Amino acid sequence: xxxxxxxxxxxxxxxxxxxxxxxxxxxxxxxxxxxxxxxxxxxxxxxxxxxxxxxxxxxxxxxxxxxxxxxxxxxxxxxxxxxxxxxxxxxxxxxxxxxxxxxxxxxxxxxxxxxxxxxxxxxxxxxxxxxxxxxxxxxxxxxxxxxxxxxxxxxxxxxxxxxxxxxxxxxxxxxxxxxxxxxxxxxxxxxxxxxxxxxxxxxxxxxxxxxxxxxxxxxxxxxxxxxxxxxxxxxx
Amino acid sequence: xxxxxxxxxxxxxxxxxxxxxxxxxxxxxxxxxxxxxxxxxxxxxxxxxxxxxxxxxxxxxxxxxxxxxxxxxxxxxxxxxxxxxxxxxxxxxxxxxxxxxxxxxxxxxxxxxxxxxxxxxxxxxxxxxxxxxxxxxxxxxxxxxxxxxxxxxxxxxxxxxxxxxxxxxxxxxxxxxxxxxxxxxxxxxxxxxxxxxxxxxxxxxxxxxxxxxxxxxxxxxxxxxxxxxxxxxxxxxxxxxxxxxxxxxxxxxxxxxxxxxxxxxxxxxxxxxxxxxxxxxxxxxxxxxxxxxxxxxxxxxxxxxxxxxxxxxxxxxxxxxxxxxxxxxxxxxxxxxxxxxxxxxxxxxxxxxxxxxxxxxxxxxxxxxxxxxxxxxxxxxxxxxxxxxxxxxxxxxxxxxxxxxxxxxxxxxxxxxxxxxxxxxxxxxxxxxxxxxxxxxxxxxxxxxxxxxxxxxxxxxxxxxxxxxxxxxxxxxxxxxxxxxxxxxxxxxxxxxxxxxxxxxxxxxxxxxxxxxxxx
Numbered sequence: 041x042x043x044x045x046x047x048x049x050x051x052x053x054x055x056x057x058x059x060x061x062x063x064x065x066x067x068x069x070x071x072x073x074x075x076x077x078x079x080x081x082x083x084x085x086x087x088x089x090x091x092x093x094x095x096x097x098x099x100x101x102x103x104x105x106x107x108x109x110x111x112x113x114x115x116x117x118x119x120x121x122x123x124x125x126x127x128x129x130x131x132x133x134x135x136x137x138x139x140x141x142x143x144x145x146x147x148x149x150x151x152x153x154x155x156x157x158x159x160x161x162x163x164x165x166x167x168x169x170x171x172x173x174x175x176x177x178x179x180x181x182x183x184x185x186x187x188x189x190x191x192x193x194x195x196x197x198x199x200x201x202x203x204x205x206x207x208x209x210x211x212x213x214x215x216x217x218x219x220x221x222x223x224x225x226x227x228x229x230x231x232x233x234x235x236x237x238x239x240x241x242x243x244x245x246x247x248x249x250x251x252x253x254x255x256x257x258x259x260x261x262x263x264x265x266x267x268x269x270x271x272x273x274x275x276x
Numbered sequence: 277x278x279x280x281x282x283x284x285x286x287x288x289x290x291x292x293x294x295x296x297x298x299x300x301x302x303x304x305x306x307x308x309x310x311x312x313x314x315x316x317x318x319x320x321x322x323x324x325x326x327x328x329x330x331x332x333x334x335x336x337x338x339x340x341x342x343x344x345x346x347x348x349x350x351x352x353x354x355x356x357x358x359x360x361x362x363x364x365x366x367x368x369x370x371x372x373x374x375x376x377x378x379x380x381x382x383x384x385x386x387x388x389x390x391x392x393x394x395x396x397x398x399x400x401x402x403x404x405x406x407x408x409x410x411x412x413x414x415x416x417x418x419x420x421x422x423x424x425x426x427x428x429x430x431x432x433x434x435x436x437x438x439x440x441x442x443x444x445x446x447x448x449x450x451x452x453x454x455x456x457x458x459x460x461x462x463x464x465x466x467x468x469x470x471x472x473x474x475x476x477x478x479x480x481x482x483x484x485x486x487x488x489x490x491x492x493x494x495x496x497x498x499x500x501x502x503x504x505x506x507x508x509x510x511x512x513x514x515x516x517x518x519x520x521x522x523x524x525x526x527x528x529x530x531x532x533x534x535x536x537x538x539x540x541x542x543x544x545x546x547x548x549x550x551x552x553x554x555x556x557x558x559x560x561x562x563x564x565x566x567x568x569x570x571x572x573x574x575x576x577x578x579x580x581x582x583x584x585x586x587x588x589x590x591x592x593x594x595x596x597x598x599x600x601x602x603x604x605x606x607x608x609x610x611x612x613x614x615x616x617x618x619x620x621x622x623x624x625x626x627x628x629x630x631x632x633x634x635x636x637x638x639x640x641x642x643x644x645x646x647x648x649x650x651x652x653x654x655x656x657x658x659x660x661x662x663x664x665x666x667x668x669x670x671x672x673x674x675x676x677x678x679x680x681x682x683x684x685x686x687x688x689x690x691x692x693x694x695x696x697x698x699x700x701x702x703x704x705x706x707x708x709x710x711x712x713x714x715x716x717x718x719x720x721x722x723x724x725x726x727x728x729x730x731x732x733x734x735x736x737x738x739x740x741x742x743x744x745x746x747x748x749x750x751x752x753x754x755x756x757x758x759x760x761x762x763x764x765x766x767x768x769x770x771x772x773x774x775x776x777x778x779x780x781x782x783x784x785x786x787x788x789x790x791x792x793x794x795x796x
Contacts, residue, residue: 099774099777101711101772101776101778101795103795103796105796106795106796109712128716129713129714129715129716129793130712131678131710132672132710133681133710135712136672142671143669146669147667147668147669147670148666149662149668150666151662151665151666158661159658159662162658163427163658166651166653167647168648169651221774221776222775223745223748223771223773223775224771232748232769232777234775235778236775252526
């Protein structure tokens with residue numbers, strides 16, 4: 041237990057050194073409360089504040105947006121959530137079950153991709169923003185670096201939803217995940233539950249596991265992530 | 277001869293509230309005020325406009341709020357709205373309303389009492405513009421009625437007479453216009469309560485059996501002050517126009533503006549920004565003594581020949597920081613099509629507000645107020661570059677049709693609607709039943725179904741074929757026939773062989789399949 045604390049402390053210090061321009065007040069990481077699957081992947085690290093996290097998925101209807109929202113919900117517990125929705129598609133009614141408090145959420149709907157990028161940087165740079173969610177199709181490494189620096193100033197969490205084609209591109213994000221939907225489990229109950237293989241494509245640190253299967257089920261008391269699942273085979 | 281108009285707005289606090297919030301029109305509303313140790317007391321109340329039942333029978337002004345609630349609970353079909361009475365807002369609202377009547381008279385005001393309910397207009401010499409006294413007062417009353425107010429109006433040679441006639445002689449669609457001739461006959465039968473006397477004098481007069489104005493007029497004038505005090509004679513004379521009565525006119529507020537005019541036109545944007553900065557400093561200097569900041573800034577730029585360019589900067593909260601205002605203005609100026617050679621620039625604070633108190637802790641560390649200001653500043657920047665409608669809050673609406681179930685309200689709007697509890701309830705019931713991405717409008721697809729009312733088995737969308745391996749539904753969503761765009765749809769949530777979840781519906785009107793969203 042003591043060794044684990046020492047390792048956590050050292051990793052926090054390393055991260056502080058890594059961020060040469062770290063200008064926001066040092067804060068503790070955002071916990072992965074109630075996310076057993078991701079806890080297995082990331083250990084007890086959680087989401088560091090002031091960083092970018094990329095969620096990649098192939099095609100529509102994969103559930104990656106919902107999973108990203110659910111996994112990051114602690115980030116906006118006491119702060120504002122900003123959703124940059126260029127397509128004007130995000131349905132607020134459906135966001136509520138994913139722990140989005142609409143009275144503390146702002147939807148930004150720019151018409152042009154350049155405006156979306158500008159808005160994203162402005163939001164990330166602002167203190168008092170818990171998290172910002174944005175669809176980003178194309179992102180140059182220069183723009184990504186700017187976003188990362190802006191996040192470090194603001195101290196919020198930047199959740200970038202990107203197509204799977206972006207996996208080969210360079211990135212300054214703290215984590216890059218690839219979300220692949222799996223066919224539904226053969227259960228006879230009427231409740232909707234979803235399974236994904238979440239692969240950690242990129243991280244600044246080394247973790248024991250690279251890939252994990254997570255399941256999100258819709259119970260009586262809202263969404264819940266299944267605690268134990270079979271070990272996933274690493275994606276090819 | 278003077279011509280005065282009195283417009284009485286009965287139960288003004290409630291009228292104002294319902295005018296500002298029309299959703300309260302059909303609900304009983306009770307206003308209460310705290311009365312020291314005696315607890316909250318009813319200060320005004322009214323039942324819903326469409327209600328004819330005897331709900332709320334027995335509620336009286338001044339009774340404890342709890343009693344009024346109990347009386348309403350027994351009868352009311354719709355839940356009553358209970359609000360704290362705001363006399364300052366009533367006064368401000370009535371003044372604002374008076375200022376909108378400036379097309380009927382240059383001299384207008386409100387009655388000088390503690391809780392005013394009347395507008396007063398000096399229309400002397402204005403009647404011929406409207407075709408006569410009767411036409412003037414009819415048009416004024418109709419104008420206010422069309423704006424949604426209930427009014428009783430009257431015209432008379434004196435304020436006192438107009439007040440009395442508005443309260444006793446006027447009817448919903450009948451505005452009396454009294455003249456000097458016959459004023460005696462008109463006022464004499466009216467009760468003495470319309471003389472605007474203190475309650476004590478009225479009670480004393482009643483003790484003497486004096487109930488009509490005519491009865492008091494019949495008494496010897498010189499005996500009245502010694503028996504009833506000097507106010508009775510004054511009010512009596514004011515009613516008949518024998519004593520002057522002051523009408524305190526309402527003046528429109530002076531615009532808070534700064535103007536810059538030059539003979540040598542500006543040609544570059546940098547100079548324009550410099551001048552704007554100076555004008556902003558001047559503008560904020562005017563607001564500084566009142567400790568107020570700008571909430572809305574109107575900017576007018578005129579060139580040598582072209583039409584003026586008008587820009588509007590809206591802010592989430594009032595600010596007195598010139599740099600921030602200049603930044604917001606620049607965001608719009610950079611995108612505006614400016615005229616050649618700018619020779620005129622005018623900045624006006626069209627809406628102002630009190631500045632929030634600034635406080636830092638002992639060591640000057642940033643507090644939550646700083647964070648709040650940063651967020652406000654962010655919303656201002658986003659709203660002014662992308663447009664107010666592009667930076668919004670989502671408000672749930674109790675509506676079956678999915679695309680209409682959310683209303684988006686600009687963050688920089690004056691007031692925000694609170695979340696409807698009913699809507700929130702519905703959302704929890706249907707948790708995860710709606711897709712996170714909703715396509716607007718729904719896209720038509722080719723699909724094959726198990727039967728005329730069965731679930732889809734295959735569909736083709738976005739140049740790809742999908743095979744459905746599982747589905748949930750149907751969920752019938754049907755809106756009322758009385759709506760022009762009524763819909764009748766059977767929704768299915770489907771899972772494809774690739775594990776993707778989509779929301780499809782069968783449209784009965786068009787006998788076709790559509791994809792409405794993706795569970796992203």
